[in-house]
């Protein structure tokens with residue numbers, strides 16, 4: 454079976470030659486034995502990640518990005534990292550957290566209006582079919598969006614703009630490949646000369662680990678996994694931390710900030726992204742059937758209770 458995977462060329466790029474957004478012609482073909490077929494349209498009948506399509510979700514999503522781009526400033530991110538880095542809000546297991554996400558629909562997402570818990574299982578199961586032996590990647594699929602628990606009252610009930618949506622670096626200029634880029638002009642950093650140049654406060658090849666990303670579910674779940682001493686491999690932590698960084702992994706923006714390790718890890722993120730994005734559908738997974746398998750993975754890679 455032929456599966457099409459979107460994968461920007463990673464090696465041999467010139468620092469200046471940032472890629473234009475990928476078109477359907479830019480895809481590489483990869484033959485896998487798996488069963489997952491990338492659908493042509495989302496459940497609303499549009500192509501995936503079409504932010505201009507006249508869909509029932511368009512206005513909600515655009516308003517989300519307006520708020521997100523105005524409010525995600527360097528100072529805001531710094532405060533959130535410090536505050537949530539304390540991990541003093543809750544003690545619970547990974548599975549308990551999955552269940553908390555039953556009630557949330559992501560306002561930034563043009564492709565999905567199902568509860569988030571469905572999306573976690575859809576992603577994990579799609580990966581499992583194509584990569585049966587990579588159990589760490591199945592678990593990464595299950596947990597990658599758990600940081601959305603920040604929407605919950607016991608986590609301060611953060612507004613959606615501080616939790617979901619694509620992410621981008623703060624402390625340097627906002628690349629035009631960011632969705633609805635125009636709304637950045639009302640961000641306090643937009644006219645700050647320390648923050649509005651290509652490198653801003655960063656330097657060439659400084660490594661993403663040294664870059665402050667807009668605050669949300671990616672960075673939070675990365676912190677939770679790392680501080681609770683997960684035994685998942687570094688690629689899993691990279692996927693969790695940067696899976697919403699579409700300007701980089703889809704458009705090739707901000708590559709000048711990556712180091713060699715990031716380039717390596719990005720290969721796994723490209724693989725992961727196919728399942729994260731294109732498994733979004735109305736097809737429900739039978740939770741009770743797959744639960745024992747995921748509980749066994751959680752036990753393998755995480756402590757029974759985590760600090761959140």
Ligand SMILES: O[C@H]1[C@H](O)[C@@H](O)[C@H](O)[C@@H](O)[C@H]1O
Nearest residue numbers: 559561562617618619696697
């Ligand atoms: O709307 C989606 C959603 O919030 C995802 O969880 C996030 O990872 C994506 O980057 C974003 O575009």
Ligand SMILES: [Fe+2]
Nearest residue numbers: 597598696697
């Ligand atoms: Fe996400």
Ligand SMILES: [Fe+2]
Nearest residue numbers: 572597598729
């Ligand atoms: Fe996701």
